[in-house]
Amino acid sequence: MDPVVQIIKTGFIKAIKTTLMLMKVVLPIYALVVIIKYSPVMPFLERAFEPAMRIFNLPGDAVVPLITGLFTDEYGAIAAASQFDFTAAELTTVAMIGLVCHSLPVEYALSRKIGLPAGKIVIYRILAAVVVGLIISRLGGVLL
Amino acid sequence: MTASVPAIINEFLTGSFSTIINVLKVLIPLMILIEFLSVYHVMEKLSKKLTFVTKVLGFSPSAVLPLLVTVVMGVTYGAGTLMEMNEKEPLEKKDFILIAIFFFICHGIIETTAIWGTVGANVIIISAGRLMLAGAITMAAARLPFFKP
Numbered sequence: 001m002d003p004v005v006q007i008i009k010t011g012f013i014k015a016i017k018t019t020l021m022l023m024k025v026v027l028p029i030y031a032l033v034v035i036i037k038y039s040p041v042m043p044f045l046e047r048a049f050e051p052a053m054r055i056f057n058l059p060g061d062a063v064v065p066l067i068t069g070l071f072t073d074e075y076g077a078i079a080a081a082s083q084f085d086f087t088a089a090e091l092t093t094v095a096m097i098g099l100v101c102h103s104l105p106v107e108y109a110l111s112r113k114i115g116l117p118a119g120k121i122v123i124y125r126i127l128a129a130v131v132v133g134l135i136i137s138r139l140g141g142v143l144l
Numbered sequence: 145m146t147a148s149v150p151a152i153i154n155e156f157l158t159g160s161f162s163t164i165i166n167v168l169k170v171l172i173p174l175m176i177l178i179e180f181l182s183v184y185h186v187m188e189k190l191s192k193k194l195t196f197v198t199k200v201l202g203f204s205p206s207a208v209l210p211l212l213v214t215v216v217m218g219v220t221y222g223a224g225t226l227m228e229m230n231e232k233e234p235l236e237k238k239d240f241i242l243i244a245i246f247f248f249i250c251h252g253i254i255e256t257t258a259i260w261g262t263v264g265a266n267v268i269i270i271s272a273g274r275l276m277l278a279g280a281i282t283m284a285a286a287r288l289p290f291f292k293p
Contacts, residue, residue: 007183011176019168030160034152074256079163082263095265099256099274100249110219114226116244125248132277136269
């Protein structure tokens with residue numbers, strides 16, 4: 001077979017496989033976030049995290065994609081983020097914090113496996129995410 | 145409660161469906177691109193041209209390949225490359241830590257930027273911002289007395 005066709009085929013199959021694997025994560029998270037969003041827990045969460053989120057110029061809801069991202073992966077965070085009405089600047093801030101600091105359990109295991117100080121890396125990523133959040137939230141209002 | 149049960153179920157079905165379509169739109173071209181990159185050994189060729197970056201960032205030239213693979217293709221591919229390198233010719237501890245400092249801030253840059261772009265985040269800020277931040281922290285860390293030669 002033509003190598004180019006073969007490459008496209010392999011890539012396509014890999015994408016479908018990855019998506020199927022992701023569905024196992026995304027669907028339950030999506031369901032859970034929809035339920036939380038309409039349950040009495042949500043106003044409580046919003047109020048509890050409002051002061052913390054205000055540091056990053058974010059509304060209280062932003063805590064949902066951020067926490068989801070910490071424990072699952074970016075796809076989970078996106079599934080959660082797509083359910084609230086964030087502005088482009090807010091989404092950019094959420095994306096940056098989430099991108100720097102996400103899937104901590106999985107990537108903790110991964111860094112152990114390649115022989116890195118996993119605990120220190122987790123602390124480093126959380127700190128970096130806070131710094132990034134502070135910078136981007138200030139910039140976002142100017143640039144967007 | 146602000147919505148009825150059928151409305152919630154409806155929102156779940158339509159919302160999760162559109163999220164998965166968005167993911168597919170990104171992943172199909174991305175996976176094909178990654179296949180091309182690995183079949184034609186693009187990363188190996190590119191890493192030879194990028195050795196000057198190592199001077200700026202402060203680690204040895206052999207560390208460019210795993211770093212490039214992780215940043216462009218994603219953390220699973222990068223970890224694979226690192227494990228392979230560890231078997232053949234292990235990197236120095238300093239290089240290893242510096243690579244980690246860089247790539248835990250900034251990995252899978254095409255994939256993650258593209259999917260966040262589909263929901264409406266600013267693509268340029270999140271990709272360039274992460275690269276610059278990772279570069280700055282790595283440069284600073286490499287020059288700290290914390291790493292003794």
